[in-house]
Amino acid sequence: MRAKLSVVALSVAAAFTLSACGQKEAPKQAATPAAPVTPAAKPELVVKLGHVAPMTGPQAHLGKDNENGAVLAIEELNAKGMEIGGAKVKFELLAEDDAADPKQGAIVAQKLVDAKVNGVIGHLNSGTTIPASKLYADAGIPQISGSATNPKYTQQGFATAFRVMANDVQQGKSLGEFAVKQGLKTVAIVDDRTAYGQGLADEFKKSAEAAGIKVVASEYTTDKATDFKAILTKIKSTKAELVFFGGMDAQGGPMAKQMKELGIKAKFLGGDGVCTPEFMKLGGPATEGQFCSLPGMPLEKLAKGPEFREKFTKKFGAEIQLYAPYVYDAVMVMADSMKRADSVEAAKFLPMVGKTKFDGVTAMIEFDQVGDLKGGAISIYQYKGGKLEYVETLGGANPVDSVKADVKEAVADVKDAAKAVAGAATAVGAVAVGEAKEAAKAAAEAGKDAVKAGAEAVKSAAEATKAAAEKK
Amino acid sequence: MDIFLQQIINGLVQGSIYALVALGYTMVYGIMGLINFAHGEVVMIGTLVTITVASSLIKAGMPVALAGLAGLSASVLVCMALGWGLERIAYRPLRNAPRLTPLITAIGMSIVLQNLAMMIWGRNYMTFPSLLPKVDFEFAGANFTMIQVIIVLVSAATMGGLLLLVYRTKLGMAMRATAQNPAVASLMGVNINRVIAAAFIIGSALGALAGVMVGGYYEIAHYQMGFMLGLKAFTAAVLGGIGNLAGAMLGGILLGIIEALGAGYIGDLTGGFLGSHYQDIFAFVVLIVVLMFKPSGLFGEKTGDRA
Numbered sequence: 032m033r034a035k036l037s038v039v040a041l042s043v044a045a046a047f048t049l050s051a052c053g054q055k056e057a058p059k060q061a062a063t064p065a066a067p068v069t070p071a072a073k074p075e076l077v078v079k080l081g082h083v084a085p086m087t088g089p090q091a092h093l094g095k096d097n098e099n100g101a102v103l104a105i106e107e108l109n110a111k112g113m114e115i116g117g118a119k120v121k122f123e124l125l126a127e128d129d130a131a132d133p134k135q136g137a138i139v140a141q142k143l144v145d146a147k148v149n150g151v152i153g154h155l156n157s158g159t160t161i162p163a164s165k166l167y168a169d170a171g172i173p174q175i176s177g178s179a180t181n182p183k184y185t186q187q188g189f190a191t192a193f194r195v196m197a198n199d200v201q202q203g204k205s206l207g208e209f210a211v212k213q214g215l216k217t218v219a220i221v222d223d224r225t226a227y228g229q230g231l232a233d234e235f236k237k238s239a240e241a242a243g244i245k246v247v248a249s250e251y252t253t254d255k256a257t258d259f260k261a262i263l264t265k266i267k268s269t270k271a272e273l274v275f276f277g278g279m280d281a282q283g284g285p286m287a288k289q290m291k292e293l294g295i296k297a298k299f300l301g302g303d304g305v306c307t308p309e310f311m312k313l314g315g316p317a318t319e320g321q322f323c324s325l326p327g328m329p330l331e332k333l334a335k336g337p338e339f340r341e342k343f344t345k346k347f348g349a350e351i352q353l354y355a356p357y358v359y360d361a362v363m364v365m366a367d368s369m370k371r372a373d374s375v376e377a378a379k380f381l382p383m384v385g386k387t388k389f390d391g392v393t394a395m396i397e398f399d400q401v402g403d404l405k406g407g408a409i410s411i412y413q414y415k416g417g418k419l420e421y422v423e424t425l426g427g428a429n430p431v432d433s434v435k436a437d438v439k440e441a442v443a444d445v446k447d448a449a450k451a452v453a454g455a456a457t458a459v460g461a462v463a464v465g466e467a468k469e470a471a472k473a474a475a476e477a478g479k480d481a482v483k484a485g486a487e488a489v490k491s492a493a494e495a496t497k498a499a500a501e502k503k
Numbered sequence: 504m505d506i507f508l509q510q511i512i513n514g515l516v517q518g519s520i521y522a523l524v525a526l527g528y529t530m531v532y533g534i535m536g537l538i539n540f541a542h543g544e545v546v547m548i549g550t551l552v553t554i555t556v557a558s559s560l561i562k563a564g565m566p567v568a569l570a571g572l573a574g575l576s577a578s579v580l581v582c583m584a585l586g587w588g589l590e591r592i593a594y595r596p597l598r599n600a601p602r603l604t605p606l607i608t609a610i611g612m613s614i615v616l617q618n619l620a621m622m623i624w625g626r627n628y629m630t631f632p633s634l635l636p637k638v639d640f641e642f643a644g645a646n647f648t649m650i651q652v653i654i655v656l657v658s659a660a661t662m663g664g665l666l667l668l669v670y671r672t673k674l675g676m677a678m679r680a681t682a683q684n685p686a687v688a689s690l691m692g693v694n695i696n697r698v699i700a701a702a703f704i705i706g707s708a709l710g711a712l713a714g715v716m717v718g719g720y721y722e723i724a725h726y727q728m729g730f731m732l733g734l735k736a737f738t739a740a741v742l743g744g745i746g747n748l749a750g751a752m753l754g755g756i757l758l759g760i761i762e763a764l765g766a767g768y769i770g771d772l773t774g775g776f777l778g779s780h781y782q783d784i785f786a787f788v789v790l791i792v793v794l795m796f797k798p799s800g801l802f803g804e805k806t807g808d809r810a
Contacts, residue, residue, distance in 0.1 A: 086626070088727060089628075091626030094626075224780045250779050251780035252782075255731070256780075256782075258513075258517060260509075260513040261513055261514075261766035261779065262766060262779045264506055264767060265767050267506070268505075293646050309628060313628055313723050315633075
């Protein structure tokens with residue numbers, strides 16, 4: 032009987048763990064917004080857009096935020112009424128829940144592929160976006176993520192993968208630079224072992240080590256943990272000046288709090304995953320004065336930002352958590368590409384996604400050859416008095432490119448000037464051969480000066496380029 | 504050395520929380536041989552009810568300590584009702600069914616309760632109001648807080664109280680009789696329906712208490728928080744010998760300490776091959792080892808193989 036009990040107990044424990052996967056699926060139907068009633072009279076072109084984010088589990092609040100961004104965009108598109116190929120288009124959102132779980136992500140991705148969606152917005156997490164992107168690529172369905180920042184997502188060579196924010200190479204670098212600027216010498220790095228957390232922590236580590244900061248501890252947790260005392264105790268013994276966390280707010284908040292409880296004096300720094308109101312709510316006073324980063328510029332500094340915030344809070348009665356504006360832009364870019372291609376067929380409008388030049392809420396959206404946002408900026412924020420306060424923006428608008436353009440222009444100017452001088456000299460020479468020689472010489476001298484000045488300009492511009500490149 | 508001490512304290516507190524939850528499991532198992540997998544969800548509901556009641560009372564201007572007490576009583580009452588309801592609706596009709604049936608029902612109830620909580624309280628994390636003044640202590644380089652001391656004391660006191668209840672009261676005697684043989688007990692005039700209902704109610708009240716402690720410690724709560732906690736506490740109960748009150752306490756504390764030390768030292772021990780995120784495997788490795796070599800647990804006794 033005893034042996035039997037043990038078998039039963041074990042199998043029950045196993046069944047229970049498995050049931051966790053099953054139960055995550057359960058509320059999916061509830062999460063899918065009811066399709067609005069369609070007037071049957073006019074023939075309409077129904078465009079199905081899939082949206083995937085965790086609607087259950089520890090990141091459900093962020094998933095809901097993303098979905099709200101998509102819902103807002105789709106409502107606006109439908110209200111505005113778009114015509115493609117002569118037919119009125121009605122956008123429909125197929126919202127799916129991946130529970131931030133890579134396995135679940137692939138399952139719902141297949142579901143969307145089977146449902147023959149025209150495009151996919153999402154997923155939220157890098158860890159779910161990357162495996163899902165293969166399924167979309169195989170089916171030729173364009174995918175725009177509004178929040179997956181791991182560089183790998185667009186580096187797999189899929190023509191269908193796009194994102195509307197800077198990736199973690201940029202973010203990790205900027206955070207590393209920022210840590211250096213704060214005069215910190217030692218850092219302990221913690222990540223949650225997800226594609227996002229690990230990727231960000233690795234990029235940060237590279238950038239910090241390159242700048243001479245010493246990494247004194249590398250610890251790991253999971254994206255479901257609530258207790259970090261064991262790893263923080265270990266970090267405490269290393270006397271690190273900074274704790275960097277690659278992960279999400281649901282872990283970051285309690286982590287900051289437990290740092291304080293253990294008497295750790297180190298600063299806390301994190302990426303976009305902890306740059307949320309939720310982080311401060313969960314971390315309490317321990318978050319005061321700490322820093323985090325977000326891709327893009329703060330909404331307040333963007334032309335359409337405040338308007339978007341107002342629309343959003345009015346509609347949902349909730350604060351924007353994190354990526355809602357990016358997801359909103361992702362939907363808009365998808366619709367815009369369809370319009371330019373005058374087709375809703377993935378094969379036809381996909382090439383147009385790559386050629387996007389769309390003035391979105393979050394940025395002027397253009398993609399590079401792999402599908403990353405061109406010139407994505409990273410902004411640093413500080414938690415102050417329960418609010419995220421903007422500190423500075425690093426990178427963005429691609430300074431190297433703009434300086435390069437300046438250099439080109441200067442070079443062209445100099446060339447023109449030289450030509451003009453040469454022309455003037457020959458002309459002068461032709462008119463007056465003898466006496467005018469002096470004058471011509473003077474003119475040539477003047478031309479030489481102009482060329483010299485031009486060269487100087489080129490040189491300084493080149494230096495600026497170099498500096499900018501180094502900074503990057 | 505101060506790191507080691509700190510890890511022991513971390514583990515002791517974590518383990519006391521496991522122990523508090525494990526006591527609820529063991530209480531029910533000891534009497535009717537049922538592993539009530541919905542117990543973790545009872546703990547979760549205890550936390551969320553306390554948050555709702557205490558936060559709204561604090562907002563209404565009630566002193567913090569009083570509001571906390573009101574929150575605690577409210578959550579104990581709600582959980583007692585919940586425990587009674589669970590037993591009445593889900594388990595009593597299945598009392599004579601094969602033993603796997605109520606187990607599956609228990610898992611079903613756990614999922615129902617999670618989704619119910621998601622519908623009532625939403626998906627977001629909730630913050631537990633700070634009910635206690637923040638007092639930090641330092642001892643030989645290790646830091647700990649007031650709430651940690653309280654957690655350890657409360658779980659020890661609860662175990663003591665339960666032992667008194669089971670071995671020194673009439674109800675306790677009825678419980679032990681029911682555990683030994685329900686048919687004979689009922690012939691002796693024990694109302695076994697009432698005794699089993701009482702076990703569920705007391706177990707759930709303990710769950711509420713555990714919920715308040717967990718909430719007060721981490722100061723965050725979520726509708727899925729009960730799942731992992733319940734599983735770990737179940738492991739602790741099996742480790743100590745399920746059905747045995749002192750065993751649940753010991754199992755909980757042992758498991759907490761094993762986890763803390765494991766997370767703290769696994770990286771160094773395996774040369775970085777396994778990182779600290781493998782913390783959770785310790786609980787389940789322990790479960791497997793115990794089931795393989797000593798299925799009745801450390802303090803295993805007769806109650807272990809009843810039913």
